[in-house]
Amino acid sequence: MNLINTFSVLALAASISMLGHANDFFGAVTDSNIHLKNTHDTRNWSVGGFMQQRFSDDMDTTLGLNGQWQPFSRLKLSLAGRLSNNGVPVLGEHLSYQFSEDDRNLREWQWQWRWQDSTVELDLATAWLRLGYQTVALGEAESTRIVDVISPKNDVWIGQADLDNSSLPVPAFAVDVPIDQGQLTLLGTYRAGLDRVAPAKTEVPIETSEPKSDFEVALWWQKSFSGKDVSVVLADVNQNQTHLTQTTFVLVNGQPVPTSMEAAQNRYQMLGATANRALGRWLFRTEAAYKHGVMVTPATEALLDPWPEENALQGMVGFEFNGPSGWLISTETTAQQTLKRENLTLGWAARAYWGGLTDLNERLTFQALATGMPENTIQFEHGLIRALASWNFNDGWNTELSGTWYFANQAKQKLYTFRHHDTISLSFRGTF
16 A cells, blocks of 8 residues: 555545543643642733652752733733752663763752643634744553644653653744644644653764754644544654664674664654544543554664664554542553555553542552553563552642552663662642
């Protein structure tokens, strides 16, 4: 099947399926835990923030600040950022294709200021314009990125990022136009960058070339029906990870030893769609995407092999069950089929949550999640388990105790370098 036919079939499937997404303007994940002052009066501004201290093998400190000002009914200005001094895992001898000066700064425990969602929003009567740093969330899947290809991920501690810090804001614009009781959004980003990862020890210099274009674009259509939502996304974007293009070797005692490596950020195109439907206590979710010209990890055991360019189909099916006594249970299964090598990988995730029905569990909540990383079969030997207990002292202060355990036994597996970084952490967070 050629590319045009593939896009046509997927577009038809997207049109007739019960596809969906949250019907908010930009699908933005913002600092929802930041408490805004002065929202009870008629002032056109608000300020707030939070302070978080985390104790584990390392000590993490984060100060978040947020402010909004609406000088006119059609204009709103928002500023947000985080000042943090966070520890990162010191990974073992393993190649990191994202090794950079930013990685070295992370390892040196430097205080860093990072902008969060900071935008100018303008109501144009027939459209809505949003310009600035924004977090763009497009997908339904929780365990992997399928349609959600705009914002890079925060993978410094894989599986441990808070919801409001799991995706990174990027310089972007969005133009939202109402169409037939739905909305069409044109998205554009500039120098969105790469996933943020923990730096790995390596003595091999890595030279990373600039992407072919710093601009990325996407067209996003979404619509809500009775009990279900639909969305379709077309995107021309840079891959959020670099890939290895060339490795130089020398022979030492008859064995090849790498002396330098070259990496690049690939450009690819995507047609994707998402879906959800609510039926009583059940919520069914799905999404699928065709990606043309995406780079994938080599199938061989040799991590230094150049990454092959592929066309890939990705999909997810999952459900949530809102049970009695404050229980919420969800699960999902993901799949990726590469079309040139005909290689299928499968992954899974499950989550259980309890809290919110009585005076006790309005303050006390428990959550457990498990993720099986993509492999050739559904398996339980490469993944992670995380458990959390949270206690809210009042509306603005809470503490959380969590534990995370990583499983991997092969050097080519994504979590292999995390296998000795199981963590127990205690954090305190307060808003002001």
